[in-house]
Amino acid sequence: MRLSRTLALGASLLVLLSACTTGGGSKPTIKIGSDGFDEARVVAEVYAQVLEANGYTVDRAGIGLGTRDVTNAAIESGQIHMKPEYLGSGLGKLDPGKQTNSADTNKQLLQAILATKGGGITVLGYTPGEDTNALVVRKETADEHSLATWSDLTAVAGDLKWGLATDCPTNPICAGALKDAYGIDTETLDLTLLDACSTPMADALKAGTIDVAELCSTDPLIITEGWVRLEDDKKTQPAENIAPIIRNDILNQVGDKAAFQKLLDDVSAKIDTPTLGELYKEVAVDHKDIKDVASTWLKAQGVIK
Amino acid sequence: MDLLAGIVAWFLEPDHWQGPAGVPSRLLEHAAVSGGALVVAMAIALPVGLLVGHTGRGATLAINLANLGRALPTFAVMGLVIPVTAAIDSDLGFKVYPALVGLVILAIPPILVNTYAGVSEVDRDIVEAGRAMGMRPSEVLTRVEVPVALPVISGGIRSGAAQIIATATLAAVFGGPGLGRYLVEGYAQRDYPMMFAGVILVAAMFAVVELAFAAAQRALTSPGLRSAALEGTSQPARAGASSS
Numbered sequence: 322m323r324l325s326r327t328l329a330l331g332a333s334l335l336v337l338l339s340a341c342t343t344g345g346g347s348k349p350t351i352k353i354g355s356d357g358f359d360e361a362r363v364v365a366e367v368y369a370q371v372l373e374a375n376g377y378t379v380d381r382a383g384i385g386l387g388t389r390d391v392t393n394a395a396i397e398s399g400q401i402h403m404k405p406e407y408l409g410s411g412l413g414k415l416d417p418g419k420q421t422n423s424a425d426t427n428k429q430l431l432q433a434i435l436a437t438k439g440g441g442i443t444v445l446g447y448t449p450g451e452d453t454n455a456l457v458v459r460k461e462t463a464d465e466h467s468l469a470t471w472s473d474l475t476a477v478a479g480d481l482k483w484g485l486a487t488d489c490p491t492n493p494i495c496a497g498a499l500k501d502a503y504g505i506d507t508e509t510l511d512l513t514l515l516d517a518c519s520t521p522m523a524d525a526l527k528a529g530t531i532d533v534a535e536l537c538s539t540d541p542l543i544i545t546e547g548w549v550r551l552e553d554d555k556k557t558q559p560a561e562n563i564a565p566i567i568r569n570d571i572l573n574q575v576g577d578k579a580a581f582q583k584l585l586d587d588v589s590a591k592i593d594t595p596t597l598g599e600l601y602k603e604v605a606v607d608h609k610d611i612k613d614v615a616s617t618w619l620k621a622q623g624v625i626k
Numbered sequence: 627m628d629l630l631a632g633i634v635a636w637f638l639e640p641d642h643w644q645g646p647a648g649v650p651s652r653l654l655e656h657a658a659v660s661g662g663a664l665v666v667a668m669a670i671a672l673p674v675g676l677l678v679g680h681t682g683r684g685a686t687l688a689i690n691l692a693n694l695g696r697a698l699p700t701f702a703v704m705g706l707v708i709p710v711t712a713a714i715d716s717d718l719g720f721k722v723y724p725a726l727v728g729l730v731i732l733a734i735p736p737i738l739v740n741t742y743a744g745v746s747e748v749d750r751d752i753v754e755a756g757r758a759m760g761m762r763p764s765e766v767l768t769r770v771e772v773p774v775a776l777p778v779i780s781g782g783i784r785s786g787a788a789q790i791i792a793t794a795t796l797a798a799v800f801g802g803p804g805l806g807r808y809l810v811e812g813y814a815q816r817d818y819p820m821m822f823a824g825v826i827l828v829a830a831m832f833a834v835v836e837l838a839f840a841a842a843q844r845a846l847t848s849p850g851l852r853s854a855a856l857e858g859t860s861q862p863a864r865a866g867a868s869s870s
Contacts, residue, residue: 484801487814513721513801514811520705521800528712530720530801 347576348376351567354383354401356392359611360452360539360601361385364405364592366615367600368565371588374625389414396568397439403567406431408447409559411566420559424451427560441569446586450597453561454486454494454517455538456551462532463549470554471503474533478505484531486517495535498557538594541602550594563597564589591622632819633826642823647807649827655803656831659722660790663729667786671734672779675741679775680767682746689742692735700728700793704800725797732793733786740782744775773848780846784839791832795824805831 351372355365362385369379383401386392393414395401408427409420415434421427428444435442458468458481466477474481489495489507499505513530515522518537526534527546536543538561543550565585575581596618603614619625636642643649671692678688704724711723748771756770772779798806808824811817844852 487811488816490811491815491817514807514814515801516799516814524708524712525720525801528708528720529716530712 348378349571349574350378350380351571352380352383352400352402354386354392354395354404356389356404357385357387359605360597361405363600363604363611363614364448364563364597366611367588367592367619368403368405368585370612370615370619371584371624374619375584396442396566399439399568399570402571403565405563406444406566407452407561407563408444409453409561413559422556422558422560424560424562427562428564431566435566439568442566443569443572445565445567445582446589447562447564448589448592448597449562450539450592450594451561451563452537452539452594452597453553454558455536455540455543455553457526457534457536457540457543457548458532458551459526459529460547460549463551468549468551470552471499471557472554474551475504478510481511481532482530483507483510483512484515484522484525484534485512486535487514489514489535494558498555502555502557539598539601541598541606544598544602545606563592588619588622588624591624629818629822633822636819636823652803652805652807653827653831656791656794656805656828659725659797659802659804660729660787660794660831663726663790663794664733664783664787666726667730667733667737667790668783670730671737671782671786672741675738675779675782676745676767676772679742679745680763680771685742685746689739692738695731696735698731700732701796701799703728703731704796708800721800721802722797724800725794725802728796729790729794733790736785736789737779737782740785741775741779744778744782745771747778748774774851776847777843777851780839780843784836784843787835787839788832791835792828795828 351369353365353369353372355361365384366381369381369384373379383392383395383404386395386401389410392401392404396404408424408431412427412431412434413420415438416430419430421430424447428447432444435444456471456474462468462481466473466480468474468477485507486492486495496507499507513525515525517535518540522531522534522536523540523542525531526536526548527542538550542548572578572581600614600618603609604611616625641648645651674688678685704727707727708720708724711719711727713719715723745767752770752774753766756766761769794804795806795809797804798810805824805827808820808827812819812821812824
């Protein structure tokens with residue numbers, strides 16, 4: 322009984338859907354989805370509002386859907402059409418260990434895999450901003466030792482108390498990268514191992530238990546505490562820039578495909594790492610409405626009115 | 627089978643037995659944190675338990691407060707006290723004191739409740755006999771009630787110690803010392819032999835402490851209270867005689 326009703330509903334939806342899409346509006350309804358955490362949600366909302374402002378209808382039901390396992394399945398099955406994806410993590414999910422420190426390479430590798438998924442998925446232009454592993458210090462530590470980059474840490478590594486990820490000693494992009502690229506031997510450091518990007522890691526930096534903390538580059542606390550994010554100047558960490566990925570079938574229904582892509586690429590180009598951190602912070606820490614956060618920023622950028 | 631071989635290999639690796647991350651220093655750290663927490667918990671729970679058990683006053687309040695402590699997740703306690711302890715000492719206040727506070731709160735309930743129960747359930751005839759012999763209240767407590775209640779009190783301390791040893795591993799989540807480091811680092815590094823080595827070492831410490839308590843309990847129990855089967859026949863009669 323129940324099954325037949327579900328089937329009937331599904332069938333009628335399918336008819337409805339095909340009626341809409343083959344009906345040939347040049348601006349189809351875009352179902353936008355995202356991973357469950359606030360940063361992914363707010364970026365998805367930014368894309369949603371840009372499309373809406375340009376005459377597209379947007380379905381937001383998939384925003385904040387869940388983990389990457391869930392959102393990947395959703396976009397491959399067509400439950401959602403589009404979602405913001407982190408180039409490094411997205412690639413790592415589909416082909417573990419292939420992430421590189423180059424956003425372009427990660428994009429190409431990701432595109433090659435996604436071309437075969439769900440009838441073809443396209444990776445659009447990525448943001449300059451990224452959410453990747455960052456080394457963060459308190460303002461006074463940065464001032465005292467004139468720290469701006471990871472290279473600046475090499476000379477004073479022994480004077481500082483370090484907080485690195487619990488898996489750092491055996492992780493090639495952590496202990497390996499610090500040693501090979503920066504000449505910092507983690508075995509000689511005053512080192513506390515804590516979860517990367519975790520509350521204990523941030524609390525330890527706040528308390529002065531550690532001076533250098535491995536956090537995520539858009540962690541809201543970096544803004545609220547006035548901490549300094551040091552630049553990975555030798556580019557050792559995986560590039561985690563964000564790009565919208567979209568199903569080819571929906572992209573092909575768009576009347577002016579080039580204009581559509583330019584719309585999204587232009588807004589992506591404005592999202593740098595501080596912006597990402599600020600948007601994330603306003604949602605996660607200030608508990609502002611996600612739509613307001615996105616629209617306020619887009620208006621300030623002159624993208625929407 | 628691979629895991630078993632991995633665990634054996636882990637224990638046979640000489641590097642794992644030396645330096646600050648080696649087994650001896652991790653065992654020592656674990657024992658220090660656990661022992662410290664147990665001593666503080668005893669210093670709080672024993673006097674309160676004795677007083678409440680002896681006088682019978684405030685029992686409901688004390689027992690319920692203590693039991694409330696059982697419901698507090700140690701992890702939550704640690705997270706909550708960090709801002710306070712870290713302000714006192716930026717290093718130990720983050721890595722060690724939160725665990726100590728959490729473990730003390732964990733161990734107070736079994737010690738307090740057992741001490742209260744042990745003392746308050748001493749046969750009233752024996753207590754009356756003590757008074758009739760002219761003992762002051764403090765003498766009744768130290769010479770009659772405590773010796774009689776000792777097995778129950780010590781059972782409470784044993785159970786507190788067991789919980790402390792297992793839970794002290796949580797300190798590692800906040801970068802703290804002890805055997806928990808093997809669990810936290812082993813998990814993060816997907817080094818399962820290291821994790822299981824940590825589990826085995828915690829279990830081993832637990833077993834040693836249990837044996838030590840059992841021996842101490844036997845040694846401390848008044849001869850008059852030991853079971854007749856173990857101690858022969860004449861001494862229990864003496865305790866019986868003094869109460870009549």
